[in-house]
Amino acid sequence: MKLVIRTLKVLGITLALILVIIGFILYPLLRGATGYSAKMLCSGVFVEGLSQQQVEQMELSSFPFNQVESNVDFQTMQVKSTIFKLVSQSARYEEGIGATLYPNGYNEIKGRIPLPVHVRDTIHWPMGSVVADTLAEGINAAGLNEYIRQHFTATSRAVVVIKDGQLIAEHYAEGIDKHTPLLGWSMTKTITAALTGILVKDGLLDIDQPAIISHWSEDDRSLITLNNLLQMSSGLKWNEDYSKTSLTDVSRMLYLESDMYRFASSVKSEVSPDSVWRYSSGTTNIISGMLRLCFDEYQDYYQFPRKRLFNKLGMQHSLIETDAVGNFVGSSYGYCSARDWARLGMLYLNNGVWQGEQILPEWWVKYSTTPAIQSDGKYGAQVWLNASQRHMPDLPADVYFFNGYRGQRVTVMPSMNMVVVCLNSSAERIDFNSYLKGMLQYVQ
Known part of the structure; x- marks a missing residue:
């Protein structure tokens, strides 16, 4: 009897560890799926003017996104996406600003005030919308x-x-x-x-x-120039793979991180600048953060x-x-x-x-x-x-x-x-x- 109890305890502990490991791996993936779904739906519906069905067919028809349930609230212009009733994320649209994913809950961004757009529907192309009827010779x-x-x-x-x-x-x-x-x-x-x-x-x-x-000032990254960043030759470690079965650097940045600049700029150097060309969306968001630093x-x-x-x-x-x-x-x-x-x-x-x-x-x-x-x-x-x-x-x-x-x-x-x-x-x-x-x- 003692052996049976001991065996059951071992099995229980083993099962608990397996569930913890699965949860540790699965939870970020589920968060990524809901983040992608909420962001794409919010932008697709409120920025591009598509229907929820159109966006879901175009962007969310494959696994795991087809397991996500999303609610589009047209009054508050928010989208909440939930998967397996376990994990959810929300995105919110603001006029002239677009949709924003809030991985850690909504917070007001002060100073995000859009400038007015100049209406140019009566002005000729390319400054306006009026296109000439006549074409140059040689064009069929x-x-x-x-x-x-x-x-x-x-x-x-x-x-x-x-x-x-x-x-x-x-x-x-x-x-x-x-x-x-x-x-x-x-x-x-x-x-x-x-x-x-x-x-x-x-x-x-x-x-x-x-x-x-x-x-970056006190480590190898202090050698990275703006040119290295622009040319994707910084030597920073980065995984740009858009995998649906694992959460890579680019997916985590876009769908789990509130501050993408901070996340992207936190990665370490892997090789010296100019020694390797590596495509990286994180690199461009580092540049975006640098642009922000140019303004008071x-x-x-x-x-x-x-x-x-x-x-x-x-x-x-x-x-x-x-x-x-x-x-x-x-x-x-x-x-x-x-x-x-x-x-x-x-x-x-x-x-x-x-x-x-x-x-x-x-x-x-x-x-x-x-x-x-x-x-x-x-x-x-x-x-x-x-x-x-x-x-x-x-x-x-x-x-x-x-x-x-x-x-x-x-x-x-x-x-x-x-x-x-x-x-x-x-x-x-x-x-x-x-x-x-x-x-x-x-x-x-």
């Missing part, structure tokens, strides 16, 4: 629009084509139009880079100087993108969402209409000049499109490159692009004086090389 508009229509799939959201500064074609999915802000995911990194360039031009940042992060008042930081970039370019339908402490999620949460994404591409195509004003430093675009050390010619400064022509062999080597999760892409073609915006809800079966090559047959 009918053929181009038919080509876009034929290749517009169930996962396509928007396509905009710019040639010689003129909007020559655009096509949208049902429920989306030229005003709809659409998530660019990692194309937001290029917005962050442009904002960095503006502060470099102002003399507040220097790409060759060590990053202005106080808690939070309100000035928050209004900076609208004041110095969006309003300058006529980007009426654009915003960057913040984390729960007010840092711009510069890696991932930029929402812009397809036309506004095109305007950002045009800024780079025109060497940082907009309507005669030098917005970015004169050397910024050349710097941004110069391959980073160890990147094998595929990456510059928060911009992807076709320098090796490995992935797009049928397009010129001078082509570069802003690239985002699920098939978001702004392709800049300097030798063709073109910008092509493609926004999607899935990257499956998208062959940008063939797609863009086929498009060029209608444009001389």
Whole structure:
């Protein structure tokens, strides 16, 4: 009898340990699933104007997200997502600000006051919405629009084509139009880079100087420059894998952390700067935090993108969402209409000049499109490159692009004086090389 009791105790302790271990591993995963669901639903419904069903079908149809139950409160503009009735997270939308995930509960972010947006519906493109009816010679508009229509799939959201500064074609999915802000995911990194360039031009940042992060000053990270961060060559340890079965650095940052800058800047160095190229959303959010340090008042930081970039370019339908402490999620949460994404591409195509004003430093675009050390010619400064022509062999080597999760892409073609915006809800079966090559047959 004593042996049976002893055996049962051992089994009980073993079972308890197993449950603790499972809970230790499972709990963060469940938190991540609810954080992703709440954030994507809140932004999808209140920023992009989609229905709950549309967002769930597009973003939340696979495991474990299809096990999450979400309530969208249209009166308070909040979304609460719960999984297995055990774990929940909430996101909240504010007009002009976007959706914010609050992993540790709601807290007011003082000074997060959006600037008014200039309405330009009667002004001609590119500063406004009025598009010219006549096209330049050498453009087969009918053929181009038919080509876009034929290749517009169930996962396509928007396509905009710019040639010689003129909007020559655009096509949208049902429920989306030229005003709809659409998530660019990692194309937001290029917005962050442009904002960095503006502060470099102002003399507040220097790409060759060590990053202005106080808690890096007494260890190996003190050697990391802003250039290393912009080129994804900092040597910081980071896991960018978007796994559904494990919580990696990027998932934890985006869906569990209130202060993404603090989390990303807490990682340690693994190798020396410039010795390894490693793509990292954490790196871009470190840059976003550095931008904040350039301002004495939070309100000035928050209004900076609208004041110095969006309003300058006529980007009426654009915003960057913040984390729960007010840092711009510069890696991932930029929402812009397809036309506004095109305007950002045009800024780079025109060497940082907009309507005669030098917005970015004169050397910024050349710097941004110069391959980073160890990147094998595929990456510059928060911009992807076709320098090796490995992935797009049928397009010129001078082509570069802003690239985002699920098939978001702004392709800049300097030798063709073109910008092509493609926004999607899935990257499956998208062959940008063939797609863009086929498009060029209608444009001389």
